[in-house]
Amino acid sequence: MDAFYASVEQMDFPELRGKALAVGGGERGVVAAASYEARKFGVRSAMPSKLAKEKCPQLIFVKPRFARYKEISQQIRKIFYDYTDLVEPLSLDEAYLDVTENKKNIDSANDLAREIRKRIFDEVGLTASAGISINKFLAKVASDINKPNGQKTIHPTKIAEFLDSLPIEKFYGIGRVTTNKMHTLHIFNGANLKQKTLEELTHLFGKSGAYYYNVVRGIHNGEVKANRIQKSVAVERTFSEDLNDDKQINDWLQTLSSDLEERLSRRNILGKSLTLKIKYKDFSQYTRSKTQEDFYQISADFYKTAIQLWQSRPYDKAIRLLGLSLSNLNTEEKKQVSVQLKIPFEEY
Template identity: 55%
Template sequence: MDAFYASVEQRDNPELRGKPLAVGGSAARGVVAAASYEARVFGVHSAMPSVTAKRKCPDLIFVPPRFDVYKAVSQQIRAIFAEYTPLIEPLSLDEAYLDVTENLKGMAIATEIAAEIRARIAEVTGLNASAGISYNKFLAKMASDLNKPNGQAVITPKNGPGFVEALPVKKFHGVGPATAERMRKYGIETGLDLKQKSLAFLQEHFGKSGPYFYGIARGIDERLVRPDQIRKSAGAEDTFVEDITDFDLARLELKPLAEKVWRYCEAQGISGKTVTVKIKYSDFTQATRSRTKATPVANAADILDTASALLATVYPFKRAIRLLGVTLSSLTNASVGDDAEQQPQFDLDL
């Protein structure tokens, strides 16, 4: 979906249309969850501190997120996908992989399927979607960004390897800033540079990700579209109105986060063994601390106790804290359903 949260807000409020818009917290302390295309012209993007976004775009309008509305629209879109194929692997509320090799419409050309799905989404929701079509997941993902907004692109088997060779690795899906910087230190800045490294080299320096990088450098990605993929984590975050330096106050702020995470787990009938605390300091540097328990946590208090112990490992704080987050991972329960898969780990303002 194109600027999904922001587009929903502009759809539902005509006064916001054509204006630079950010969905997220207040201009003083929040973080941008989504930015309209009008705001992106000014360099505003998701995950940007709201104060930075406001500085880049003084006329930026902030609206609070409405995740219940976004989820409802996502379910409408998911229902449209299901008219074409049962092989749907959601990545978030606004993005999914579809395998249409054999589809319910009996259509032979994937580009026509993508165009029809996009038209149906516009008809049903009033929103625009973009699509990438290719012979594997990595290239389909990369193609989906080529003609945004409201467009689609194809990367064929013939063109796939050449496309990857010319692409900067920092633009690869699955290569974050830290990994891109590590690659740069080894002389890897393009897909061609990556292709010239041996499998042994990539395994030595990038561990389990080595074979994946070796494959995508050649336009190869054997991962299947998996509709039964289980969500890996559940988490919540809070950016504070004022920075925190006191441990007891910081621990107090962990309580509603632990409770929010556990409410989600209870609703889905799941639990997890690994608790992670995220600490973002006043200078926007951050740290994480994790602990894996022998058995799944039993309640919110269990999450809170573990999170508090983890927070204590960084006290005294090296500087004031502006944000805390709590995540539960190593989730366990074979019956986790589609609803759990649909919900990404949001930065939730409490």
């Protein structure tokens, strides 16, 4: 979806249309989503609200309405399931669809994507963008090429040419830090990356080296997992004023423990690994986890471990954010049968 949270707000509140808009924020918060009008000023998701306001003084902040976003997301997914059962949601606003065998028997992947996007616009009122290719990595990269409200196909015969010219920061899975490191190594695009051997990339980037070696050659064997299992559940709070007092911290850890228990109980989820997340006043971040043999059960269990993790922190600095998350959940991943892609592609 295109700037999903912000687009929903502009759809529901016409007075916000055409305005520079950020969802989230507040004086000490962060931007959860930014409209395209705001992005022109350099406002991006995860950016501190204060910096976003400096970049765009006319920026309008609105509080997130996650129940509404989930409602819209479910409407969109119903459309997806009219075409294929192999849908792997990544978040409320993004999903992979394997349309090798599609229910409409549409021969062209491009026509199929166009029809889905048109239905989203006609039935929901929002624009979406699509990427089409032979695997998840290439489709993901392609989905960003003609945003907003566009689509891009990477034809099987054009994969090498496309990846050779792709700037390294556009590769999915290569973030800002890795981009900077690659630039120091004179790796600026796919062609530069392809010159590195597997041994060189593994030496330079560890386990990620093999991933970079494969994807620059268009190789990615991840299947679309229709029953994608949630791997963690998290709650966190950003504070309007920095916290320094231990009693405040204790109170908030107790509150977060209760919030986490409530969220887990609604989904009948248990987990064995609890993680404490701390973001300091200077935006540095620290996480520490504890795994136990038995599942954590109630908020008192979360709180007891959270206090232990808090007391073992290496820094004694003012806190701007606290979070708790549970992973190693009582869920089992279901495997999907792999099929060879045979749906026709066209240039678009």
